[in-house]
Amino acid sequence: MKCVYCGKEYSEGGTKIRVSNNTFDVCCNECKKLTMEYLEKDQKYKTRSYLMIFCGSIGFILSTFLFNGTYKLVPMYIGMVIMGVSLILYPYIFQSFITFTRYPIKKADRAVRIGGVVITLLSLVFLVLTFTGA
Secondary structure, eight states, X not given: OBOTTTOOBOSSSOEXXXXXXXXXXXXXXXXXXXXXXXXXHHHHHHHHHHHHHHHHHHHHHHHHHTOOXXXXXXXXXXXXXXXXXXXXXXXXXXXXXXXXXXXXXXXXXXXXXXXXXXXXXXXXXXXXXXXXXX
């Protein structure tokens, strides 16, 4: 069996967690606790994450239809910063238990947060370059 949280293969000593209509294996009580904490945060923060992503996407719309000239892409870059920060703070939007059958929660969470950092940093660099005229 493979732990849904850490991804460790194990043969004995594990337990199961039931979520909705699915049952998932965890290797130890610590992973069970961390999985339950993840599920609570997912329920609590998923709406915030969606709202931040939506607000970030408004920057793309503004850049496309309303802005012209040198600073045309500034709203898009700001939107990308908002989206990146959303992924760092609330990495739940792209994750589901279907994902965790391939990638455990721990790895998926880390990958989404790293993606958020990359998006945020690149957007900030583009903003700086836009305003410095480089």
